[in-house]
Amino acid sequence: MSASAFPKPSLRPFLPADVRLLREIRFAAIEELTVEDYDDAQRRAWATAVDDDVALARSLEQGLTLVALIGGGPVGFIALQDGGLIDQLYVHPAVARTGVASALCDAIERLAAARGAATLVTDASDTAKPLFEARGYQATHRNTIEIDGEYLGNTRMTKVLAPRAAPDGRP
Numbered sequence: 001m002s003a004s005a006f007p008k009p010s011l012r013p014f015l016p017a018d019v020r021l022l023r024e025i026r027f028a029a030i031e032e033l034t035v036e037d038y039d040d041a042q043r044r045a046w047a048t049a050v051d052d053d054v055a056l057a058r059s060l061e062q063g064l065t066l067v068a069l070i071g072g073g074p075v076g077f078i079a080l081q082d083g084g085l086i087d088q089l090y091v092h093p094a095v096a097r098t099g100v101a102s103a104l105c106d107a108i109e110r111l112a113a114a115r116g117a118a119t120l121v122t123d124a125s126d127t128a129k130p131l132f133e134a135r136g137y138q139a140t141h142r143n144t145i146e147i148d149g150e151y152l153g154n155t156r157m158t159k160v161l162a163p164r165a166a167p168d169g170r171p
């Protein structure tokens with residue numbers, strides 16, 4: 001079924017009260033959605049790297065974090081750091097491939113452009129790479145990151161944002 005057949009999530013900024021559910025979404029997304037790209041030990045190291053609510057809340061409060069909701073409950077989130085780095089994007093497996101990440105990326109790209117960002121950057125997991133490619137992000141290089149003795153590959157990807165038109169229509 002195409003993503004357009006599913007309910008569109010509503011979006012709002014992160015609230016401190018979201019943190020427990022977002023940590024559960026993050027854990028489930030890594031454990032279940034990255035199975036084809038990372039082995040058990042790699043997934044476990046990644047999933048448990050943020051193992052308390054305080055640490056996650058601190059990282060989400062540093063930049064701009066949007067939460068996607070369906071039926072009033074959180075189903076995914078995206079975090080944009082100052083300087084234009086998308087450093088977290090997680091969607092609950094129950095709603096994977098229904099367009100939740102796309103809605104979050106659409107919104108964060110619009111907000112970043114409105115704030116004057118010229119480019120966005122992400123270190124895309126191998127799972128997320130097709131999503132970012134489809135959105136026009138260009139791969140620049142591979143990274144290997146070490147988490148708790150495990151080595152995980154990802155890809156630095158960059159997108160040049162379209163400049164915002166002036167209110168009177170002039171470029």
Ligand SMILES: CC(C)(COP(=O)(O)OP(=O)(O)OC[C@H]1O[C@@H](n2cnc3c(N)ncnc32)[C@H](O)[C@@H]1OP(=O)(O)O)[C@@H](O)C(=O)NCCC(=O)NCCS
Nearest residue numbers: 029033090091096097098099100101102124125128130131
């Ligand atoms: C990557 C992730 C955020 C995608 O979320 P999602 O809500 O399922 O993505 P969308 O439904 O918006 O997907 C839009 C398009 O991206 C591509 N895409 C998304 N997930 C994909 C996957 N696992 N494999 C191949 N293409 C994928 C497809 O082109 C998809 O369109 P389609 O479903 O019509 O084919 C989600 O799988 C996730 O949380 N993964 C685990 C954590 C992770 O890797 N986070 C990224 C850190 S950089």
